[in-house]
Amino acid sequence: MAEEHDILNIEDLKVRFETEDGTVYAVNGVNLRLGYHKTLGLVGETGAGKTTTALAMLRLVPDPPGVVECKRLEIDGQDVRGMSITKLEQVRGKDISMIFQDPMTALNPVFTVGQQIAESIEIHEHLGKAEALEKAGDMLEMVGIPRARANEYPHQFSGGMKQRVVIAIALACNPKLLIADEPTTALDVTIQAQVLELMNELKEKYDTSMIMITHDLGIVAEVCDEVAVMYAGRIVEQGSLEEVFGKTMHPYTEGLFNSLPNIKNRTAKLKPIHGLMPDPTKLPEGCPFAPRCNYATEDCRKAVPELHRASGTHMVACSAYERDKNFMIDRRKR
């Protein structure tokens, strides 16, 4: 059955931080729509504005110094912008829940892991203590930790186990949308593989929609249906996994792929993107990627390119396509 709204609908999100050293333009006009039961990969390098975008969805951007503007911010059809704090607290956890970048700081060292999972269940499901603890045990088992260990404290768990507990807390109330901010960056690869597999399973089982924030294109290929690539606070390319990986359109996305060692061709030379990310307090005029772009012309430095539909669901913000209908990026040439 078709729903009449999406799980997430954001229009023209802007976030800036007014600091002593100037105004940081962290998010500069992001539009995002996500359908039910889909997983979106939000990709980009440090400082691209991924975390800030996620925090804005939950209305958790620190204010001050943060200033958030947005034409639309709907989660599961509800307008989050003017919501009262009480209502907002219900939405967080129940409808939308977030796994933060650092699993180690997300847990409270003085409570057992069982208590911490139960607490979130108590708040959102209005269950009694005993029932909540019981369900917390179920959740632990679901993430592959014996329920007998519910009485242990976070420091008794390894990094991978702590991250599983964080996932258990985030999923305890069956949120409709789960935002995972680099959930495996701090983990070893074999543990990362286990955690990703677990997230994939749980997502299927509970029909959760998900936003996976990561800088790792390998993880995107593994868990996402859709991809949005961010650069300097803007989405520069967006589409299905097949579209973005199979027919890369934005020069920045191409640069990301070319910077990665190719596991199947170990001697292939890396082609880094030259230069650096722009200073977010002094964004260049025009396309923010232009100073690092091999295809840029004078025109690129004049106006910020809008995100245009190229084909299907594939969107790109690059004026090369407006100048030349036949412009193409061929990643296989590398």
Place this chain on the structure above:
Amino acid sequence: MADNILEVRHLKKYFKTSRGMLHAVDDINFTLERKKTLGLVGESGCGKSTTGRAILRLLEPTSGEIIFEGKDLNKLSKTQMRHMRKDMQIIFQDPFSSLDPKKTVSQIIAEPIKENKIITDKLLREERVLELMETVGLAERYINTYPHELDGGRRQRIGIARALAMEPKLIVCDEPVSALDVSIQAQILNLLKDLQEKLGLTYIFITHDLSVVNHFSDDIAVMYLGQIVEKAPAEELFDNPIHPYTQALLSAIPIPELGHQRQRVALRGEITSPIEPPEECRFAKRCLMCNPEICKASVPVLMEVSPSHFVACPLKQKEMGLLK
């Protein structure tokens, strides 16, 4: 005959802890040919950094021999060691904390040249600093800036310039790109490769990133809890991993490609503690192939299973007829 710059024999480094001896590095053996790169990979805490530091004697090894340029480093006097140290440098993971925040770029790079009295004349020293900055791709205008004013990539370039200042023969690169974004990571990896070619450097390249190590190394040694479990030329290791841990590790790499079919080698259970570890295969507890009778009988030894390919799995050794 291979021209070996370094030979490590039975290297051990134990740390005393309140719960007993922690076997951080436990009987590591390898040789390294001049102008080549040995990649050391493995998961957090397996002893990569400790190995690197013990080789440079930044940490005093518990036991073992380190033969550098034919000389046993343990047998050198303090002054001899001081001379030798010039030839061996290290680049750290964290360009943020490994540089003195109170010194300028110029002072940081010049420090080893000054302290070791390589160049005593101030002007000549400054000339050398500029030359080093150019070598690592740092624009001259940064000469008087402080590390905190620079981004991670440039800070790592300072670390590299400082290591190069002594004209070393061997550089231990301890996760030199792990803290960097991919686009900057690629810039630094290319720089390190170019420098190796130009200056004839030998590297020990420590990382937990398998696609990086594959790209960068000639030989790869896979470590698990203080021991080398497999060592082979990079291509051979990736094409034909033999140790179950190597297989699991390689199959866990997320590949940024469409429709990549993986056959993941699953792991189970708990990680063995490095404190007073039992006299058995340290991977046994997580290994789905484990046969306790064989795997828990003794500490596995690294054996050559095919030319230049070493494996320390008693099961596989038995399968190949190397172990009775």
